[in-house]
Amino acid sequence: MTVRFLGCLLIGVCFWPQLVHAQALPRLDFSKIAEFHEWGFVHEIGNRNRESDGMHVTLRGLDPYLIRKPLNFPPNVPLLVRMRVKSESGGMAQIFFGVGGVIREELSARIPLAAGNTWQNVHAIVPPLGPNTLLRIDPPGNAGEFAIASMEFEPRLEVTMPEFPRPGSPTIDGNIRELTAGNLTLRHRTDAFNSFDLRWKGSPLATGLDRPLIGYRAGLNARWVDLAASGRVAVDPIANGLQITVIAADVDGATWTLQQKWIAHPDDRISVDSSLTVNQRRDLIFAPMVMLLPGNGSFGAKKSQALFAGLEYLDDEPSSSEADLVGPAAIRRVPSPEKITFPLMTIAIENRWLAMTWDISPETAAYFDSPDRIFGSGSHAMGLLAPGAHPERRADGEIFPYLPLAMQPNQPHKVNAIVFAGDGATIVPSVQRYLQLKGVPPFPPLPSREDYVERTIEGWLDTSLREGNQFRHATGVPGFAAQPAADASWMLDWLSVQAKSKRDSERAARFARDSLLGIPPQNWPYAKIGHLNYPLTGFLNGQALESTQSANGRANGLINRFDPQGTVLYSPPGDGKLDLSRTNPDRQASGFAGEIVANALEAAILSGQPETIQRAVVALSNLERFQNGVPRGAQTWEVPLHTPDILGSAHLVTAYVRGYELTGEARFLERAKYWAWTGVPFVYLRQPTPGQVGAYATIAVLGATQWQAPIWLGLPVQWCGLAYADSLWKLAAHDPNPIWKTLAEGITRSGIQQNYPEKHPSRGLLPDSFNLITQSRNVADINPGTLQPLAIRLYDQAAPGVMQRLPQAKLWVIAPAAVAVTADTADRVDLLLHGWSKRPYQTVIHGLRRPPTVKINDQAVGLNDAVVFVPGSGSLILTVSGTAKVQIIP
DSSP: OEEOOOSHHHHSOBOOOOEEOSSOOOEEETTSHHHHHHOOEEESEEEEEEETTEEEEEEESSSOEEEEEEEOOOTTOOEEEEEEEEESSOEEEEEEEEETTOOOTTSEEEEEEOBSSSOEEEEEEEOOOOSSEEEEEEOSSSEEEEEEEEEEEEEOOOOOOOOOOOOOOOOOOSSEEEEEETTEEEEEESSSTTOEEEEETTEEEEEEOSSOEEEEEETTEEEEEEHHHHOEEEEEEETTEEEEEEEEEOTTSOEEEEEEEEEEETTTEEEEEEEEEESSOEEEEEEEEEEEEETTTTTTTOOSEEEETTTEEESSSOTTOSSSOOSGGGOOSSOOGGGOSSSOEEEEETTEEEEEEEOOOTTOEEEEESSOOSSOOSSOEEEEEESOOOTTTSOTTOSSOSSOEEEOTTOOEEEEEEEEEEEOSSSHHHHHHHHHHHOOOOOOOOOOHHHHHHHHHHHHHSSTTEETTEEOSEESSTTOOOBOOHHHHHHHHHHHHHOSSHHHHHHHHHHHHHTTTTOOGGGTTTOOSSSSOOOOHHHHTTOHHHHHHHHHHHHHHHHTTSOTTSOOOOOOOSSSOOOTTTTOTTOOOHHHHHHHHHHHHHHHHHHTOHHHHHHHHHHHHGGGGGTTOOOBOSOTTTSOTTSBBHHHHHHHHHHHHHHHHHHOOHHHHHHHHHHHHHHGGGBOOSOOSSSSOBTBOBOOBSSBGGGTSSBOTTOOOHHHHHHHHHHHHHHHTTOOOTHHHHHHHHHHHHHHHHSOOTTSTTTTOEEEEEETTTTEEEEEEEOTTTTHHHHHHHHHSSOSSEEEEETTTTEEEEESEEEEEEEEOSSOEEEEEEEOOSSOEEEEEEOOSSOOEEEETTEEEOSBTTEEEETTTTEEEEEEOSEEEEEEEO
């Protein structure tokens, strides 16, 4: 094979030209018997048939795949593979290329496939291969039919990085035009394009990219237009703004016009409309439609925090690093748009921050690089490029597309953005401001109570989740054995009350009882398979005292994990397994410690023991070292300790809310609100794809399992978001900001939406993750226990149980019921309990100094089997039914 370059020395950047080689690239026709027999090695494949339209296979197992005998590819040639396929189940197909006969994750391509019986023409980029290359196809799903008609390889056009002209640090004096938008100012020189600076209250924030290039394809070459060197510039005032225009000619005779309209608004924001036009047809490969260089000429490459919502959440550390995932997926400069949870990029430095939001469109690509490693500014870079970043045009993360955008004569390409700024050293104020500007999306639809109850009963009882009276945490993958599950008992009890069908009601009630067989009552609070903390089973079965007593030991055990210096360190496994603290060498993380403290505080409250509660509050102070930080490290069973994590936000919110309830200290409530805001960037506040599921889906972590795979960017894991939503409900009880209830409800609705539907073998279960592009679900299929407590909040408009502080009386009430507090004083407490169970239930009041005077439903009651006082903990245990009025005189 030979490769011929045209014009490289003059232009400096080339595309791959047509390849002239003796060896043609493979073109595989699966309807041919010879090709059919090349795919002889199969794994977890049932029937495999050759038909007139291709090869059809039936999937039977958790990891089905087919392997072809080796093919020979020319070396050093970037490739594109085109396939014609159909997939009954739909989802993410993966093609492995075993160069030298070795299958490796990094030499693979992922292709989203829609579910159905329709042929799809798809393509994906392939790295350079070589001789003796195996092909392995991993169809999506584990059941149903997959068919492939053809697979063809062709050379892929690839752009070499040009030497971008180094941006200047513009001297803004002399002839300038100035915009004032509240405390944000833009000053633009009149003699140069994009030669401006942005300032917040007089302090420098950013400059423009004053040496922009436009790139286009001409034949087999890439050509570049240096707008600053050859363009004519006009900076003109318009109403409330400036219009900046540059006109430049390319070497092939076309005239390019890039025009920006910057409009000032009094509320500290400047909007920009950018338009690119060319008077002849051109194949566009690069245009910086809007580009800011935060820190250029001022604070440089430093920052206090940075955010690219859905992709990066940074302290003063590089973006696109391999701290959380390795390989090509770590490069997040120009991501595929479905990975962006909402359009927001922020750089914070010292006491101020600069942010950009924009209108997402198919041919607009977001660009984020902190620090800037492409333009050479010595600062940061964030902005908008053309063409767009959809996978059908651009490889994820790459600056240049593999398919250019065909621009027609005099047809403008437009983008819209808003630049805004504010006070603060973290990204949190920019998220708050974004929501003020853009709002939240509509809620996903909510199925009827009857439909939800029916599917959830089926999920608990009629799937492979259940084995006798025990339940798996998840099904569909090995490793989850059936186990005792006391939390399943109370949830089945609730379902038995709600079910319309007598059969369903009786079945749910029976398994609510039988699931407790063999579990000692003291283990009921923590013998659970859901991820949330609702220890209600003992309260519904006459064992509330045992629940409170076992909680004391759990709380103290958790607190004892902290060393005398108040730190708790991740311990690398000593059995040769991967050390997930490799990129976080101090072995501490906010989410890692926050989970321990949150669980300790809730167990201490459940125990009612004053000494244990005091120890837990002291443990809360250990989290102060993470103040104003990034939520990290809450999933160290598989994800690096360094990785930003929505579960970290959830644990920290819960910890600080409980600390506030216990102490009344306002600083703890402020901490809770801060950590609640840190979770927002993980939530899709837009509809990222045309499918139904999207809005309020949640990204779990900004990284990958063990740095490699699965890569969780753009792949919602709703159970993690549900834990965050649960913490927001707790915060909403004390902070009137409606955003917390809105997010919690939206996340819960999305969880219900993501559940497996009717007639699916896993109906009523929650998939481990959800593919947004293909709208398909990925195993493992998780039990209903994480979603159900939050679904109950929506259908009942109340939590299934409470752990509630009475601040004036300095008491706690814990009950499997909704509780309305009608009086809370040092001398009297009046409660109205609304129990959902048909059976009697227990309510615990902690914090009493002596046996109180008690009235139930206006009747005075003495101590008896239904009214028990526990002197050691100062606890009152009441047994009531349904709706009950309770009065306590301490």
